[in-house]
Amino acid sequence: MQASAATSGTATQAAKKEIKVFPVVLAFLIAGFIGLFSETALNVALTDLMKEFNIESATIQWLTTGYLLTMGILVPLSGLLMQRFTTRQLFITALVFSCIGAIIGAVASSFGILMVSRVIQAVGTALLLPLMFNTVLVIFPVEKRGAAMGLIGLVIMFAPAVGPTIAGLLVEALNWHYIFWISLIFLVIALMIGIFTMQNVSETTKPRIDGLSMLLSTLGFGGIVFGFSSAGEGDGGWTSSTVLISLAIGLIALILFSVRQLKMSTPMLDLRAFKYPMFTIGALMVALCMMVILSSMLVLPMYLQAGLAFSTLSAGLILLPASALNGLLAPIMGKLFDKYGPKWIVLPGLVLVAAALWMFTGVTLASSVTFIIAVHIIMFIGVSMIMMPAQTNGLNQLPPHLYPHGTAIMNTMQQVFGAIGTAVAVSVMSNGSEKFMSQADNPSDPSLIPAALTAGVQDAFLFAMIIALVGLVLSVFIRRVVVNRPH
Template identity: 85%
Template sequence: MQASAATTGAGVTAAKKDIKVFPVVLAFLLSGFIGLFSETALNVALTDLMQVFNIGSSTIQWLTTGYLLTMGILVPLSGLLIQRYTTRQLFITALALSCLGALVGAVAWSFSILMVSRIIQAIGTALLLPLMFNTILVIFPVEKRGAAMGLIGLVIMFAPAIGPTIAGLLIEALNWHYIFWISLVFLVIALILGILTMQNVSETSKPRIDLPSMLLSTLGFGGIVFGFSSAGEGHGGWSSPTVLVSLAIGLVALILFSVRQLKMSVPMLDLRAFKYPMFTIGALMVALCMMVILSSMLVLPMYLQAGLAFSTLTAGLILLPASALNGLMAPVMGKLFDKYGPKWIVLPGLVLVVAALWLFSGVTLASSVGFIIAVHILMMIGVSMIMMPAQTNGLNQLPPQLYPHGTAIMNTMQQVFGAIGTAVAVSVMSNGQERFMSQADNPSDPTLITSALTAGVQDAFLFGMIVAVIGLVLSLFIKRVVVNRSH
């Protein structure tokens, strides 16, 4: 085992010396930005697409659910793929698939064609994101990783921030097809840049492809994501047979998958990464943070549009300042992490998020735009203080041979916890609405609909606050990783 770690470490060191860092990072930043931009931009267009294709909310939701489901199934396989194929091969494949997905979306004439486009896009993103994080770990020394991850954070946070605003403008001035056309132009540029400049940054091996592991992983992660997403969409909620069967299959498959991985000498997804306590805490904190972000990104626009009657474009503009600031803060937090370590950044960050969600749980139909923007800014500054420091500190504790597995585990947990957070938030919000209407003197009064929605939104934010409090307790145990140079 020692020999293998030493060999891998030597390979990584050799790779660092002759890599031209700037073009590699630029290609990843551009492609990651557009991939995440198109994801949130389309979410804003869902209401318009329901009218275009004459379908209901439960059907249109599959554009998001299908994307999450594909990511949940494929991201766990990325650790294996990163070891088997070169950085260049995976990058070009991921970008080619993203380009194809954007092209199919741009010319889509029916819901089913658009659904195919989303699945192709998700395959590209599922390959790209773990590869990006793994590459950063390999080409940057430990003392500079915080700043590098901060730069990645700028892209990851800023792209979803401007997605809704740009989508609102495009839908108002042109139509939803242009969301895909704009994405396609920039993805082609990133692909050309990658073909010209992308280098292989880590050594490949040929780990055996274990079909039972792949099957159990697909059933496990796919079943959990599908089950929670279906519960969030309605169809009988949590008591629906589809939801219960999906969750049961997913849970059993995940247990069997975990047992198999721990018994294998060369596992598909090496769960021994969880032996490193700071990695485990970092992965959990990032996953909990993702639950808060995705549930808030779903609930807040609904409150602005359905509760306060703002247009798609206005709602996007209200959300823009905080989300943009969150992206801009990421490189600053990366540098502070390099200097001071994680604890005194992550802990205050969680205090800010808990405080913001508590304030959001008190919103009413009379809440001012200024109040919403201010509290949203408070929350997103807190998020920027948590995500990259917790993630970087956790990955820093792993030896180089576990980098691909560590990034795959973290990205998988983000997808799965994100789906769970969204589903639970929708469920809590729906229950809050129903409870409000059942207690009303005249439940059939249509003027009560917006008040009921607001009551549901308050409950959803309380759920987010509970998740953030769990993260706050976890943050008390976070410590700066002292890297063992022998790794």
């Protein structure tokens, strides 16, 4: 395995000299931007969709968690796919799936069809994101990776930032279908650029496909995400048989999957990456950060619209400054990481995130827009200090033959933890709202709904703050990786 890794590394080094970096990165940035724009653009339309389809928040959250569930199932396969297929083949396939999903969403007339659209879109994004990270690792030397990852971070953070604002404008002026039409236009442009400019940046090795590993991976990651996501539905909550059985199947399958991968000479997902401590810490911190980001990006628009009675456009505009600033800071943080290492960027970042979430636990129906924007900015400055430095530092510790597996593991953890965070936040919010209504003098009074929702939102932010504090403890152990590997 060492010999093959060395051979692969030599081939990759030779290929690097012929790669035109700019068009390859440009194609990925455009495709990644639209893929991640699609992931959050619907968030400000969720309240409208609940009314249009006559469904509850526990059901509407499946538009987000279903997307993440699909990614949680498919991203673990990306390490295998990147070894079997060329960069160009995977890029074009990812864009085709994204385009088909956008078309179905644009003409969707029911919640079920819209859900199908989201799943197909997620297939495209699941193929694209690990491929993008792996390509950056291959074509950029270690000393320039922080800046390169920062550029990727600009797209990853800026796309979700402008998503709710553009979506709010479209919903206000036209309707939610146009979110998908706009996405489709740019996806087709990205596909055309990819067809004409995308190059193959790494060697294919055609590893054997292990059917049992694929089955265990699907049952494991899918069962965990489905179990958590189902907890917010129905009367049983966390004690319902569906939730308990799904979580049990998922956990058992993941244990069997892990044992099998460690025994295989060429595993589908090489879990030996976890032998590298900075990779493990980096992966955990990025996953916890994704829990905080996705749960807050789902809860906050609901609070602004259903609690404070803002329009979809106004809610999107309120969320824009912080998220846009976060995107703009990503390249700066990447350069600071190259210069100073991760610790004194990541640790203060987690302090800012935890402090902001603590302030959000005190929101009321009287909270000012200025307060919400200011706290949101503090939170996302912190997020920009955590994501790229922790991720880049972790991946830097891996030998080149583990790059596809490392990016697959990190992206899988982001999607699975993100889905869990979203599901738990919605469940906590719903329980908090129900508790508020049950203690009211007149529980059937509809005028109490905004106050009840706000009480639930406070609980959801408390949950997110606890996650941030766990990350803060982990950040104490992070240290800069010194790369002096000959292969």
